[in-house]
Amino acid sequence: MAPxxxxxxxxxxxxxxxxxRAIIEQALKPGTKLPEDALGERFGASRTIARHALGQLAxxxxxxxxxxxxAVVATPSWQEARDTFDIRxxxxxxxxxxxxxxxxxxxxxxxxxxxxxxxxxxGGPDTVSIRLATEFHILLAEMTESPILIRYVSEISYRCxxxxxxxxxxxxxxxxxxxxxxxxxxxxxxxxDEVMNLMHHHLEAVADRxxxxxxxxxxxxxxxxxxxxxxxxxVAPAGQPRVRAIMR
Amino acid sequence: MAPxxxxxxxxxxxxxxxxxRAIIEQALKPGTKLPEDALGERFGASRTIARHALGQLAxxxxxxxxxxxxAVVATPSWQEARDTFDIRxxxxxxxxxxxxxxxxxxxxxxxxxxxxxxxxxxGGPDTVSIRLATEFHILLAEMTESPILIRYVSEISYRCxxxxxxxxxxxxxxxxxxxxxxxxxxxxxxxxDEVMNLMHHHLEAVADRxxxxxxxxxxxxxxxxxxxxxxxxxVAPAGQPRVRAIMR
DNA sequence: CATGCTCAAACTGCATGCAATCGGAATGCC
DNA sequence: GGCATTCCGATTGCATGCAGTTTGAGCATG
Numbered sequence: 001m002a003p004x005x006x007x008x009x010x011x012x013x014x015x016x017x018x019x020x021r022a023i024i025e026q027a028l029k030p031g032t033k034l035p036e037d038a039l040g041e042r043f044g045a046s047r048t049i050a051r052h053a054l055g056q057l058a059x060x061x062x063x064x065x066x067x068x069x070x071a072v073v074a075t076p077s078w079q080e081a082r083d084t085f086d087i088r089x090x091x092x093x094x095x096x097x098x099x100x101x102x103x104x105x106x107x108x109x110x111x112x113x114x115x116x117x118x119x120x121x122x123g124g125p126d127t128v129s130i131r132l133a134t135e136f137h138i139l140l141a142e143m144t145e146s147p148i149l150i151r152y153v154s155e156i157s158y159r160c161x162x163x164x165x166x167x168x169x170x171x172x173x174x175x176x177x178x179x180x181x182x183x184x185x186x187x188x189x190x191x192x193d194e195v196m197n198l199m200h201h202h203l204e205a206v207a208d209r210x211x212x213x214x215x216x217x218x219x220x221x222x223x224x225x226x227x228x229x230x231x232x233x234x235v236a237p238a239g240q241p242r243v244r245a246i247m248r
Numbered sequence: 249m250a251p252x253x254x255x256x257x258x259x260x261x262x263x264x265x266x267x268x269r270a271i272i273e274q275a276l277k278p279g280t281k282l283p284e285d286a287l288g289e290r291f292g293a294s295r296t297i298a299r300h301a302l303g304q305l306a307x308x309x310x311x312x313x314x315x316x317x318x319a320v321v322a323t324p325s326w327q328e329a330r331d332t333f334d335i336r337x338x339x340x341x342x343x344x345x346x347x348x349x350x351x352x353x354x355x356x357x358x359x360x361x362x363x364x365x366x367x368x369x370x371g372g373p374d375t376v377s378i379r380l381a382t383e384f385h386i387l388l389a390e391m392t393e394s395p396i397l398i399r400y401v402s403e404i405s406y407r408c409x410x411x412x413x414x415x416x417x418x419x420x421x422x423x424x425x426x427x428x429x430x431x432x433x434x435x436x437x438x439x440x441d442e443v444m445n446l447m448h449h450h451l452e453a454v455a456d457r458x459x460x461x462x463x464x465x466x467x468x469x470x471x472x473x474x475x476x477x478x479x480x481x482x483v484a485p486a487g488q489p490r491v492r493a494i495m496r
Numbered sequence: 497c498a499t500g501c502t503c504a505a506a507c508t509g510c511a512t513g514c515a516a517t518c519g520g521a522a523t524g525c526c
Numbered sequence: 527g528g529c530a531t532t533c534c535g536a537t538t539g540c541a542t543g544c545a546g547t548t549t550g551a552g553c554a555t556g
Binding site: 010048051052055056059060061067079080083084086087090091093094146147148149151152159 | 258296299300303304307308309315327328331332334335338339341342394395396397399400407
């Protein structure tokens with residue numbers, strides 16, 4: 001009757017997990033091509049599976065799928081980046097609102113342990129710090145035990161990693177370990193308003209550190225740079241590049 | 249050079265669209281089985297494509313995919329339903345915050361026209377009213393031109409349709425056309441705080457109309473009813489049924 | 497009649513094959 | 527030399543085939 005632990009975790013899911021991780025650790029940078037063949041071969045699976053995995057990742061906004069074209073790691077626009085952080089703020093405020101004063105000692109301990117790990121990674125490569133910081137937020141979300149919240153926060157957190165990879169320069173994010181500690185303290189004390197404010201300002205700080213320059217697209221893709229100039233007649237005072245209307 | 253209008257909208261996408269629509273119109277009720285073969289045959293495609301479509305829908309939370317089992321239309325739990333509406337409130341507050349006072353006459357007109365359509369559907373079947381009401385919210389989201397907001401609001405709105413299908417009894421939702429009108433007025437006038445409040449209370453009202461009875465799982469599935477009793481030893485005072493940890 | 501067992505049909509998981517499309521280099525033309 | 531054209535390899539879109547798993551109908555048994 002014991003439900004055969006880890007029955008068979010779905011090959012596509014494994015590929016997803018691996019790619020997700022590679023993307024948030026910036027081993028795969030925005031714009032990197034992801035051919036189905038190559039993925040399939042690398043993971044000992046067929047194209048069919050790789051394709052399925054890419055579909056999932058595309059649904060999460062981590063890769064871009066263009067018909068008859070090689071899939072690529074997504075390259076969020078600056079405007080999308082701002083919007084993403086806005087949404088993330090609201091979602092994570094929801095998380096801490098639900099969690100404040102509700103966590104038991106074990107959970108608090110787990111959070112503190114995780115932040116200790118972040119502290120320990122201060123010297124190491126940036127990408128590890130970013131991954132750990134992201135995992136802290138996901139860990140928080142998981143403690144709500146709300147599948148939808150977990151899913152959305154995870155998704156948007158991963159996307160924020162991608163945004164950091166796209167826009168922030170190499171050593172701009174010193175990861176705010178102390179801010180995470182303050183969050184835990186406020187959560188433990190059950191100060192709802194305070195913890196919501198802390199979260200808000202924490203994420204705002206992260207966003208500000210990352211999205212310093214509105215018009216600094218890391219010189220990666222000429223199309224991005226030219227996008228604002230591609231409009232027939234920019235009537236409005238070149239404020240924001242007017243994003244694409246719909247996604248799918 | 250003209251980019252060949254509607255080049256070829258991807259068979260899988262067509263199936264997705266069709267299923268999505270069928271689900272929100274409650275032609276496909278929660279729990280309905282969705283065999284790959286049947287879908288493929290129905291849409292003149294192979295299982296591979298149907299499978300891909302189901303994967304996308306699963307990523308949106310509209311269908312549940314269990315390994316080696318027939319996919320089914322998702323049946324949200326009551327707790328998930330509450331959480332979903334909580335998230336939706338925050339997202340849509342974000343929408344109207346961005347939109348208040350920013351809409352041009354044409355957009356306002358389009359909104360009013362849509363609400364007129366809702367009004368006209370008052371006599372018709374419930375499912376049409378629900379679909380139109382949902383499309384109103386999605387229309388609002390689209391006016392932000394923020395791909396991420398659009399995606400999230402659409403997704404969560406569809407899920408709310410599913411929730412309505414699962415929990416609300418046949419004629420509980422009289423769709424609040426007047427509330428939609430009030431929203432438009434406040435948007436036009438640019439009263440940010442007012443429109444955010446209106447949206448908040450509007451969605452709260454929808455949720456309350458739908459989620460009246462916490463323990464009324466529509467007698468559909470015995471497993472749902474028994475879920476809270478299945479725990480080995482419910483130490484905590486049977487508060488909430490402790491939802492599954494993760495989704496995929 | 498209720499309960500457990502067996503087995504075939506149904507269905508999914510995955511790989512492979514073929515046609516269509518794309519990208520880019522070689523080619524031809526001015 | 528600059529520029530359009532053609533063509534071939536690379537790559538995707540999709541269908542089909544086979545193996546493994548689940549379902550549940552029928553049969554046997556207490």
